[in-house]
Amino acid sequence: MNLSAAELAAQTPSTDGRVLRGAKTRTAIVEALFELFKQGIYTPTTKQIAEQAQTSVRSIFQHFEDMETLYADLLAVQTVRITPLMESLSADGTLEQRLTELQAQRGQLYELVSPARHALATRPNISKLITQGLSDLSAELRGQLLSQFAAELSVASTQSAADSVEWLDLLWSFESWDRLRNIQHLSVEEAGRSLCAATLRVLP
């Protein structure tokens, strides 16, 4: 897990005020971009970002080589934020307990990443680094489901388990969550409850 330059800088004690102010500005710019995404402004201008961060356009260009670097920084910060959430998922307990754990984690995770995911979707030419990051996350989330329901999957036939894995991966994906929330207009609680109930149907 790589910390972003901004988070690293913010965490490093420094007696150099200039460096500290620089790191603060850099963080403020990334946070401004997060905030604009939350407002549904997915392709903000540098002027909009500067205003939101209460800094200057010039300062943005001093801190970030280009927009791609800024987006990469935002994703690095987001990765740092979702890591405790990913790591805290417990695969112990009864099926009901494991399902409750999963519902809580995925709900928080997807609500957190939703603005940046929507913003990224509008950028067709994202870097290989970002594409790889999303693909790694996707694989990790699928792996979690295999652990979370290992007890149920291991006793099923190969074909039955394979079917269930695809259904679980689909149901607990960001794409499903996003559709339930924003197209089918379910609340966080309704979406979570719906996915839990569906899981009980699609397990082997």
Next chain:
Amino acid sequence: MNLSAAELAAQTPSTDGRVLRGAKTRTAIVEALFELFKQGIYTPTTKQIAEQAQTSVRSIFQHFEDMETLYADLLAVQTVRITPLMESLSADGTLEQRLTELQAQRGQLYELVSPARHALATRPNISKLITQGLSDLSAELRGQLLSQFAAELSVASTQSAADSVEWLDLLWSFESWDRLRNIQHLSVEEAGRSLCAATLRVLP
């Protein structure tokens, strides 16, 4: 259902060669855009479109006021193409027959619209007309599921039927199809079979 200007023009017999040539060029431009989307080029330049259509950039601007108009025309043509597919869906027969009908229709439909859907996703500021069109289609597809599984849904309790409708709407959505095909890497046949088997699990 509105025919696009290009399709209307193409269907109207005309002795005026100039009008006919104009309509042909307009159609060629729309088809070129379709082709570029299929190649994964979601935000082509007018130069790329002109080359693909074997016409000039000037001709594109003669036929289309702006890119928004061109995109609207493409969606109108696509709507004309998917209409027979939407209308041919039979809600008669055994559950297995209705499921087979649905699988065939949705598979064809989603494979057909996939390039344009991916291209549209990269445009954050699509027109209200397009947004409304997508929303209407979404409602129509949900309505189809209610008809297709009316027999099973009608005998269930209100809560049970409501849960099943959300699951069916999610499973048979473009978003699910797209994820199964492009992230979970299932073939058309595998995705269809997987959704049919999942449907049997989530019906009341």
